[in-house]
Amino acid sequence: MPSRCIVPNCRGNYRKGPKVTVFSFPKDKELYCLWINAVKRKDFTPSPFSKVCELHFRPEDIRRETTAFDEKTGKSITAKLKNLCLRDGVIPRILPNCPSYLSSSTTFREFPNAKKMRLENSALKRALCESVADELELQNVTLSIASMIWKQN
Template identity: 55%
Template sequence: MPRRCCMPNCRGNYDNGPKVSVFYFPSDENLRRKWLSAVHRQDWTPSKHSVICELHFNKDDILSSTSMYDPKTGILLTAPLDRRRLRKDAIPSKLPGCPSYLSSHQTAVREDPEIRRGRLENRALQIAIQESVDTHAKMIDAISFDSLDQMKTKLSECEKHSDWVVINKSDSVRLVLLKHLCIKQ
């Protein structure tokens, strides 16, 4: 016989109600207090058999599959669960059959700090790699030439910013490095 939901006005798993998955109250005291607050029943204490059905949770609070990343193969493995379960911080927030002001609108779930850190590091790494590739392509374009005339033009541009002097002849180009040596006596 399936357990019946303990929420007020809920018919989950009753004879004339819908057949639904149910979840036991959490053992963590802080989360348990939040669940009790969400039940909206005065002077009531749940027993070890008390449950709340899936109708009182958001869709993203209920997990029906699990995933694991295999670092050796680089594959994300996903498998369906035999029994659906709740996210570890899920709180019942929907009260069907009750006035709408009793249902709370749960705020967005915060991303796990380790997952967020990894995601941000990966994004920063991708940006750095793309900038490096772009810089390399610009550098190759700046120093590449197809003819002697293009080479002369590029060398004359470089001459303005260096100690090298370019001597252009009709059939050749000579590069001379001028250095100023200070001789101490």
């Protein structure tokens, strides 16, 4: 039987509730304390079996796929993860069925490594597009010159 969510009023993995992925409390002490505060349960001390379900995290907080770069082919390979996992440093922020003031909608900075990779991929795509455009323009100019020479002969 899957673990149930410990967030108040959540029905995650209960018989009449949605079937969801659950996550254990983090090992990092600072993050652990932030999770306890985010859960909003009075006098709560999590056990090793206490879990928080995916319904309490923003979609971008959950990793559903992984990417690797194949140096031989020069391609980026993406695969879906069988078991979802959380990105580093995320905190449960969405508390449905609770008063809205308990849910936090603050946004966090993108992690430096993720930002660096996103910017590098963007620059690489832009460079490839420009390179292809330049190559097509060069081919068009070459064809124009060749047709002018052919017409003269």
